[in-house]
Amino acid sequence: MYRLRLTLALSAMLALVCLQASFVYLGTVRVDGYARHSRLTSDLLSELLDLSANKQRLRNWAAQQVMGAGATDAARERLLDAMDASVRRLDEMTRRHLESWKDIAERDGVPVPAEATQLVDISALLGHSLVELRRQLRALTPHQDREGFEAVWRQLNQVFDMTHGRDLRDLLNGAIESQRKAVPIARAATEQGIERLRLQAVAMVGITFALAVLLSLHLSRRLKRPLDALLEGAQAVQAGRLDHRIPVGNGDEFDHVARRFNAMVQEVQQHREAAEKVRRGLEDEVRARTGELERAHQSLQQLDHRRRQLFADLGHELRTPATVIRGEADVALRAAAPSVDDYRLALQRIVAAVKQLTGLVDDLLLIARAEANELDIARDWLPLGTLLDGAIAQARALAAVHRLTLAVDAVPDGIDVLVDETRLRQALVIVLDNAIRYSRPGSAVRVAWTAGDGRHRISVIDTGIGIPEDELPLVFERFMRGRLARDHRADGTGIGLSIARSILAAHGGSLEIESRVGAGTTVHLIFPDSHDAPLVTAGAHDE
Structure with a gap:
């Protein structure tokens, strides 16, 4: 769109320049015609004056010849040749003068002056008069007889002044006078043409300048907005604002550039x-x-x-x-x-x-x-009741020594677990041993079992001395024995719970303790169901 407007503007300027050049050319041609017409008019006047002067000189020669005053033939021929050349030039110039007037009349819409046609006729008469004059002058001889002299002089005057019954002297003088008047008229016409050309040129220059200013303002205004938008977009991108977009919708070349710019920024x-x-x-x-x-x-x-x-x-x-x-x-x-x-x-x-x-x-x-993580776990399928019975059998003798009652919840038949029997029984025995050793004589230790959420939970519940709350986070530390435990019994290494926890971790389970001082302790041995048990046997370390 902008390219089309720019093309139209340049085309208009070019057309206006061409039109101005045409006006200047036509005006120049017209002024040149006026100038040639003016020069031709001046040349005609000069030629007529020369012809009149030579005619007068030739008249003087004729008078000298008739009077026998020493007129030479060479002088006669020189004057006749000069007049003949003047007549020929005058004939050619009058014709051109008439054509020039016809062009002016056609161009300016004015009539052709009668003097222009008369000059052509006068030039023709002068030619015939010059032929007759040449013949008469060559036959002219000196005369001693006064009466004969007068007759010859009248005859010569008739040849000089009358041609085809017309007064050649009046015609020539009238032509000279007419050309004298025509010269300033032709000069005025030339000056008028030049002034008209100047005015036309000034007008065309003014029109061209005004149009150029209007087109420049229009194109500048049309160019400024999209350029400002592009500059603002470039500055925004330079500042890192890649979410800036240039408004589009004009459909011109700048709109295409803006779309490409927006696409580029979006891609960036x-x-x-x-x-x-x-x-x-x-x-x-x-x-x-x-x-x-x-x-x-x-x-x-x-x-x-x-x-x-x-x-x-x-x-x-x-x-x-x-x-x-x-x-x-x-x-x-x-x-x-x-x-x-x-x-x-x-x-x-x-x-x-x-x-x-x-x-x-x-x-x-x-x-x-x-x-x-190097504790070997050899898993195998076995009934959960068998696992509990084996551990309880090892703990019953110790419970009898400490005069404690050991109660076990019944485990339904058909519940099999995939565990390392020796390791898990070792962990259960450790927990039972602690429950028995840290319980008071005459009390009871209970072993319960629950299942749910894909896990088995074996709980050992006693009513012994319990563990202080501040010592609960430390019970899995090796060789750690609380103050109540040391007061209750002096022996013990303090690594049993750490071993039991490691065994449960190796099975993918955990060991959890709940305790209250004077009320007893509950230890939960938690391990996955057989379907959720890990396939890779590995131990776990304490943290």
Whole structure:
């Protein structure tokens, strides 16, 4: 649209320039015609004056010839030739003068002056007069007789002044006078043509200038708005505002440019959003990987801490049975005359200490494997009632010693679990042992079973001393025994619950404790149903 307007404007300017050039050309042609007509009029006057002067000179020569005053033939011929040339030029110039008047009359709508036609006739008469005059003058001889002289002079005057019954002198003088009047008229016409041309040129220049100004203002106004919009869009993009869009809807070339600009900005915005999305994704991934590394680092630190703690615990716990073994051996060796019974008693104490030491080492190794995810779990299908019966059978003797009642809820037949029987029974026995040892004589320990949400829950409930609330978060720490536990019984290593928890974690389950001081403790052994049990056997470490 703008291209069309620009083309039309330039075409209009070109047409106006061409029109102005045409006016100037036509005016120049007209002025040139007036100028040629003016020059021709002046030349006719000059030629007529020359012809009249030569005619007068030739008359003087004739008078001298008649009077015998020494007129030469050469002078006569020179004057006749000059007049003949003037007549020929005059004939050609009068014809051109008449054609020039006809052009002016046709162009300006004025009549052709009669003097122009008369000049043509006069030039023809002058030609005939010059032929007759040439013949008469060549035959002219000097005359001594005065009467004959007068007759000859009258005859010559007749030839000089009369041609075809017309007074050539009056015609020539009239033509001269007429041309004298025509010269200023022709000059005035030339000046008038030049002035008209000047006015036309000024008018055309004014019109061209006004049209150029109007077209410039129009095109500038039409050009300013879209350029300002494009500039504003470019500045917005430079400032990072990729949501800026240039208004469209005009349908011109700038509208197409604006549409392309908007499409480009939209594509840049999409690329930036995609890059931003990728950047955020990378940042999230980096944060996730950093978190994993931090967690791995913390895990490694915890494993290293536990390793050091394990070595410290091993050194602390192994020192007691090792000291007992060494002490019994030293006592037996230092005895003066020990009997066989003394050696037997010492060896029995050493064997008991070795058994204690071996059990402690096995427990610590189990915890270490669990923390390193290396605790082997050999799962197999077995009835849940069989698992409970085996653990209860081991705990009944201890319950009888402590004068406690052990009650077990019945487990329905047909409930099978996929577990490591030895490991899970070990965990259940540990929990039962703690419940029996930290209960008061005459009380009862109850074993209950529930199922739901894809899990089995075995609960050991006692009415013993309980655990203080501030010590509950620490009960799974190795070798940790609370103040009530130490007051109730002096023995115990404090690693049983840690072992039981590791076994449950290796089965994909957990160990939960609820307790209240003086009211008893409930321990829940939770492990998945057989259909939800993990297929990979692995241990779990405490955190």
